[in-house]
Each structure stands twice: as C-alpha cells, then as structure tokens.
Amino acid sequence: MKLFLDSAETDEISEGLAHWDIDGVTTNPRHIATAGKPRLQVLQEIADLVKGTDKPVSVEVDPHLQRWEEMVEAARKLAAMSPNFVIKLGASEDAYRAVRELAGEGIRTNLTLVFSVSQAWHAARSGAAFVSPFVGWKEQHGDDGLDLIADIATMLAMHSYPTEIIAAAIRNPRQIGHAAVAGAHCVTAGMAVYRDSFRSPYTDMGHEIFGRAWDATPPD
Numbered sequence: 332m333k334l335f336l337d338s339a340e341t342d343e344i345s346e347g348l349a350h351w352d353i354d355g356v357t358t359n360p361r362h363i364a365t366a367g368k369p370r371l372q373v374l375q376e377i378a379d380l381v382k383g384t385d386k387p388v389s390v391e392v393d394p395h396l397q398r399w400e401e402m403v404e405a406a407r408k409l410a411a412m413s414p415n416f417v418i419k420l421g422a423s424e425d426a427y428r429a430v431r432e433l434a435g436e437g438i439r440t441n442l443t444l445v446f447s448v449s450q451a452w453h454a455a456r457s458g459a460a461f462v463s464p465f466v467g468w469k470e471q472h473g474d475d476g477l478d479l480i481a482d483i484a485t486m487l488a489m490h491s492y493p494t495e496i497i498a499a500a501i502r503n504p505r506q507i508g509h510a511a512v513a514g515a516h517c518v519t520a521g522m523a524v525y526r527d528s529f530r531s532p533y534t535d536m537g538h539e540i541f542g543r544a545w546d547a548t549p550p551d
C-alpha cells in the first residue's frame with residue numbers, strides 16, 4: 332500500500348520525502364488555505380519538490396465548479412503545471428463526464444468525496460486513476476468507513492478496473508492498518524497520524540523492560 336502525505340505544507344512534504352520516502356502527496360482546498368500562501372504558489376512549490384520523480388500529487392479544482400466543461404478547463408491548466416499533478420474532482424454527475432474527457436487526454440484524475448461503492452464504480456468506469464473514499468468522515472458520523480474500502484476493493488478487482496483506492500481522511504493508525512487489509516492501494520493521512528503509526532505503548536513498555544534488563548546485566 333502506497334503512503335501519500337495529506338498536506339500542502341512544503342516543510343512537511345520535504346520531511347516526508349527525506350525520512351519516509353513518501354509515495355505521493357494529496358492536497359485539498361483546506362490544506363491549501365492552511366498553507367497561507369496564494370494557491371498557485373503553493374502548488375508550484377509542491378511540484379518542485381517532486382520534480383523528476385513519478386510521485387503523484389493530487390490537486391483539486393475549484394469546488395464551486397458545476398459544469399464538466401469548466402472542470403475540464405480548470406483541470407487542463409493544473410495538469411500543465413506538472414506531470415506529477417493528478418486532478419481531484421469532487422464526485423458529481425458532471426465530474427464523471429470530466430473524468431472521461433480528461434482520461435481521453437491522458438490527464439489522470441482522483442475522484443474525491445466518495446462515500447459509496449456506486450460513486451467509486453462510476454469513477455472506475457469513467458477512467459479515474461484514483462478514487463478517494465473518506466474513511467474518517469464516515470466513521471465520525473457512526474458509519475463504518477473501512478467496510479466501504481473493502482467493498483470498493485472487491486468491486487474493482489471483480490471487474491478488473493485499474494483504478495486505485497486512496498483510503499482518505501484517515502485519523503488514526505488503526506484505520507491505516509485496516510485500510511491495508513481491506514485492500515486499499517494507497518492511504519493518505521497527515522504527519523501526526525503517521526508519526527503515531529510507528530508507535531505502540533507496548534513497544535515503549537518493552538523498551539523500558541529490556542533497558543532495565545540491559546542495565547542489570549554485569550558489564551563485559
């Protein structure tokens with residue numbers, strides 16, 4: 332399962348590239364707003380960080396766009412900025428048409444804000460490179476987000492669609508592990524969640540126990 336960093340902070344992305352060899356980046360309008368710089372400047376800085384690699388960077392078109400023609404036009408502009416850019420479109424009937432047009436032009440898309448298998452199926456048959464079910468948003472409201480990942484994975488495999496699942500809006504290490512087992516091809520989460528995913532209180536306890544044993548052993 333590929334590790335994507337969900338962020339538009341260039342410091343975080345540089346750190347993720349250097350220390351974890353992250354496989355790609357996902358951004359959304361909220362991350363871009365948090366970066367506190369003009370949108371195109373942030374995107375160009377991220378593009379520069381991954382230049383010369385094959386690491387995909389998901390960048391979202393204006394979420395206000397309603398018509399597929401407008402989405403396609405916006406997507407083309409973003410795609411022209413970097414070969415790494417994968418264009419994120421929020422699920423809607425027009426977005427699927429945009430996905431199909433863009434696939435025909437060789438522009439990769441990531442269908443985002445996906446909450447059902449049928450939305451993922453439309454993305455796959457329209458030619459989306461990625462589909463992003465939002466695990467954390469579902470679970471926050473009492474639904475099982477991880478069952479959704481498993482069902483989408485089954486649907487894609489059963490019908491041999493090459494679309495990859497990005498398990499998105501991941502809030503904790505448990506969701507990372509379960510997304511991998513459920514068949515997600517990629518996971519995207521923030522820096523803090525990945526930091527937590529390296530750790531376990533049992534590991535800390537073990538370090539303490541073995542450290543004490545080490546100290547209690549007669550020196551060589």
Ligand code: E4P
Nearest residue numbers: 337357358359463499500501
């Ligand atoms: C995924 O691609 C999204 O950027 C992200 O996971 C959305 O959710 P969040 O901003 O609530 O984490």
